[in-house]
Amino acid sequence: MLECDDSPKPDGSSKKLIKTLTLKNQLGLHARAAAALVNTANKFVSDIQIHYNNETANCKSIMGILMLSAPLGAEIQFVIEGEDAHQALHEIERLIENKFGEPE
Amino acid sequence: MTTHSKTFRGIKISAGIAIGKAVVFSHTSRDITRRIISPDEIYIEKDRFISAIKLIIDQTDYLIGQMNPKELKKIGPHLHVQKMILSDLRFIEDVKRIISTDLVNCETAVSKAFEKYSKLLHSKEKALLNAKSTDLKSIEFLLLRVLSGKIKDISLLNEEHILITNDLTPAELYYYSKQKVVGIATETGGRNSHTSIVARSLNIPAVSGIQNITQIINTMDNVIIDGHNGILIHNPSNKQIQDYSSKKVSFCLLSDKKVDKTEHMFVSKDGQRINIYANIDFPEEVETALSLGADGIGLLRTEFYFIERPRAPSEEEQFKSYDTIAAKFYPKEVTIRTLDVGGEKIPGFISQHKEENPALGIRAIRFCLRNKNLFLTQIKAILRASHRGNVKILIPMISKIDELTETINIIQEAKDILTKENKKFDPNIKLGIMLEIPSVIFTLEDMAEYVDFFSLGTNDLVQFIMAVDRGNIELFDSASSTNPAMIRVLKIIFEKIQKINKPIYVCGEMAAEDENITVLLGLGYRNLSMSPVNIPLFENLIRKIHIHKAESLVNEIIKMKSEKEIKMILERFLNEES
Numbered sequence: 001m002l003e004c005d006d007s008p009k010p011d012g013s014s015k016k017l018i019k020t021l022t023l024k025n026q027l028g029l030h031a032r033a034a035a036a037l038v039n040t041a042n043k044f045v046s047d048i049q050i051h052y053n054n055e056t057a058n059c060k061s062i063m064g065i066l067m068l069s070a071p072l073g074a075e076i077q078f079v080i081e082g083e084d085a086h087q088a089l090h091e092i093e094r095l096i097e098n099k100f101g102e103p104e
Numbered sequence: 105m106t107t108h109s110k111t112f113r114g115i116k117i118s119a120g121i122a123i124g125k126a127v128v129f130s131h132t133s134r135d136i137t138r139r140i141i142s143p144d145e146i147y148i149e150k151d152r153f154i155s156a157i158k159l160i161i162d163q164t165d166y167l168i169g170q171m172n173p174k175e176l177k178k179i180g181p182h183l184h185v186q187k188m189i190l191s192d193l194r195f196i197e198d199v200k201r202i203i204s205t206d207l208v209n210c211e212t213a214v215s216k217a218f219e220k221y222s223k224l225l226h227s228k229e230k231a232l233l234n235a236k237s238t239d240l241k242s243i244e245f246l247l248l249r250v251l252s253g254k255i256k257d258i259s260l261l262n263e264e265h266i267l268i269t270n271d272l273t274p275a276e277l278y279y280y281s282k283q284k285v286v287g288i289a290t291e292t293g294g295r296n297s298h299t300s301i302v303a304r305s306l307n308i309p310a311v312s313g314i315q316n317i318t319q320i321i322n323t324m325d326n327v328i329i330d331g332h333n334g335i336l337i338h339n340p341s342n343k344q345i346q347d348y349s350s351k352k353v354s355f356c357l358l359s360d361k362k363v364d365k366t367e368h369m370f371v372s373k374d375g376q377r378i379n380i381y382a383n384i385d386f387p388e389e390v391e392t393a394l395s396l397g398a399d400g401i402g403l404l405r406t407e408f409y410f411i412e413r414p415r416a417p418s419e420e421e422q423f424k425s426y427d428t429i430a431a432k433f434y435p436k437e438v439t440i441r442t443l444d445v446g447g448e449k450i451p452g453f454i455s456q457h458k459e460e461n462p463a464l465g466i467r468a469i470r471f472c473l474r475n476k477n478l479f480l481t482q483i484k485a486i487l488r489a490s491h492r493g494n495v496k497i498l499i500p501m502i503s504k505i506d507e508l509t510e511t512i513n514i515i516q517e518a519k520d521i522l523t524k525e526n527k528k529f530d531p532n533i534k535l536g537i538m539l540e541i542p543s544v545i546f547t548l549e550d551m552a553e554y555v556d557f558f559s560l561g562t563n564d565l566v567q568f569i570m571a572v573d574r575g576n577i578e579l580f581d582s583a584s585s586t587n588p589a590m591i592r593v594l595k596i597i598f599e600k601i602q603k604i605n606k607p608i609y610v611c612g613e614m615a616a617e618d619e620n621i622t623v624l625l626g627l628g629y630r631n632l633s634m635s636p637v638n639i640p641l642f643e644n645l646i647r648k649i650h651i652h653k654a655e656s657l658v659n660e661i662i663k664m665k666s667e668k669e670i671k672m673i674l675e676r677f678l679n680e681e682s
Binding site: 031032034035038058060061062063064066067069071072 | 181182184185188189192193194195198221224225239240298415
């Protein structure tokens with residue numbers, strides 16, 4: 001699932017990671033979950049795009065994420081590009097794994 | 105003042121009772137200026153938009169700063185979401201672009217942007233829609249209120265008020281709750297919207313889903329909000345104010361200190377014990393019902409588990425919840441009613457054609473028999489929760505034997521599967537049906553061969569007997585349960601039930617009003633199920649009533665031809681008894 005392009009970029013730093021993650025929380029990407037995702041994405045300088053159902057949204061925009069209407073079980077592809085891409089992917093994975101901190 | 109009292113039914117959002125003067129915030133098309141602008145106004149409109157957003161964000165930050173740690177944990181996240189949406193780049197760019205390309209003022213642009221989002225959401229998964237689009241709608245309304253300069257500082261108010269509005273954001277709700285707003289009624293908003301969740305955590309009585317309420321009610325009109333029953337009363341009579349004041353007091357007393365209710369008795373003045381059960385809509389009401397001394401749960405509605413959900417709840421999830429409730433009430437009985445949806449209340453994850461007459465359409469058992477997997481899963485969950493022997497199954501909207509036998513087959517199938525799966529259940533679980541469709545009255549003896557008990561659903565029964573929609577404000581009086589036809593129908597039912605010798609429980613709203621209770625007791629009904637909040641009120645009433653007097657009164661009433669006369673007699677009786 002993980003495609004990793006570690007070849008050096010012209011600027012010598014940028015990395016591009018692609019990974020598909022499955023939503024595990026009951027309500028999917030509803031407002032509070034989307035907000036948590038944006039908060040996490042905003043901690044990083046990397047550009048983070050998410051693809052779902054033939055649509056793309058910027059992971060730093062809550063409106064975009066909400067409009068994806070991704071439910072429980074949705075497979076979402078994250079494309080992360082930038083110097084802290086690894087760290088960003090790690091935290092996003094953890095957030096989704098923890099079901100955005102939602103009680104079941 | 106001789107204004108006419110009117111009752112509106114909405115969605116229960118947050119429990120509790122509020123009595124006060126209305127403050128109406130409305131923003132209909134009338135109040136909002138939408139216009140075309142000239143190109144040199146583009147800057148001004150964009151500026152207005154940005155300032156409005158900045159103002160709201162600043163205020164939200166201020167509110168977050170004022171919160172205590174508990175509020176911060178419960179309410180803070182909702183305010184953060186609002187802030188995040190308002191400062192969202194995509195949103196800001198969308199509105200700015202609409203202003204400059206469509207040449208419209210920013211109110212129009214804001215509405216257009218939200219309309220676009222709402223369309224986008226509608227075209228997708230239906231299930232998440234309710235909560236999400238009402239959250240967006242409330243943010244749109246907030247922006248429009250700020251832009252119109254109509255956002256009022258109600259900190260000047262000097263008595264307790266009830267806020268009547270189209271919609272409200274969580275931040276506004278929090279702000280007003282710190283002022284003198286004690287109750288909320290809104291036109292839109294589902295039970296799971298952010299604002300509703302915040303209302304519950306702030307313990308502010310609230311109802312929603314009452315259409316055009318901002319047009320009907322004027323600021324300073326008297327209003328009562330009954331959050332337990334999802335009711336709003338406009339211009340209540342003195343008697344209603346009195347009744348609700350005592351309801352409010354008893355509810356506050358009971359919720360404040362856990363009164364020891366073990367010595368609780370629902371005994372009439374002449375020594376007759378009446379069985380009082382609770383109608384439960386949401387699991388959170390269970391504790392209240394217990395502390396009020398209910399003899400059990402007469403009606404556990406299960407719609408809560410299915411509505412506003414992205415997918416059907418699993419057997420395990422339902423089992424856990426039913427089982428917790430059954431354990432809390434053990435050894436008292438818990439009657440679980442299978443899913444009663446249909447018409448407007450179809451869960452989002454089911455697709456069903458729009459019906460022309462949903463009240464008479466594919467609802468309740470008709471819906472369940474057409475969605476067998478969903479039904480079987482629920483039956484299995486209920487059966488598993490019955491292992492202590494205190495759970496009963498109740499089937500809504502049965503109209504003929506075939507539906508009943510088909511249901512019984514499914515219950516048997518569920519039992520067989522559970523036996524194979526080695527799961528515990530009560531093999532002798534009691535089965536009952538709702539008596540709410542008139543056809544059942546005429547086939548009661550046939551039905552009785554298959555069931556252990558009946559539950560009288562007076563709400564639907566009166567609708568079908570009188571052919572009135574109880575939700576129709578104009579026809580509200582025609583839906584009264586004390587008209588001569590209804591009283592006679594109730595008498596016929598009771599006589600048949602006595603011959604059959606099976607228990608009957610009354611679980612419509614009829615069991616919640618003094619006059620109606622008098623009639624039911626006078627007719628012989630002894631098992632009443634009601635919203636928990638009505639239980640202390642019933643306790644007050646039953647202490648004053650002589651059952652034998654109510655019985656002779658009903659013998660008189662049953663011969664009367666005019667509803668007015670019946671009402672008068674009942675009122676006089678209640679005055680004499682108290």
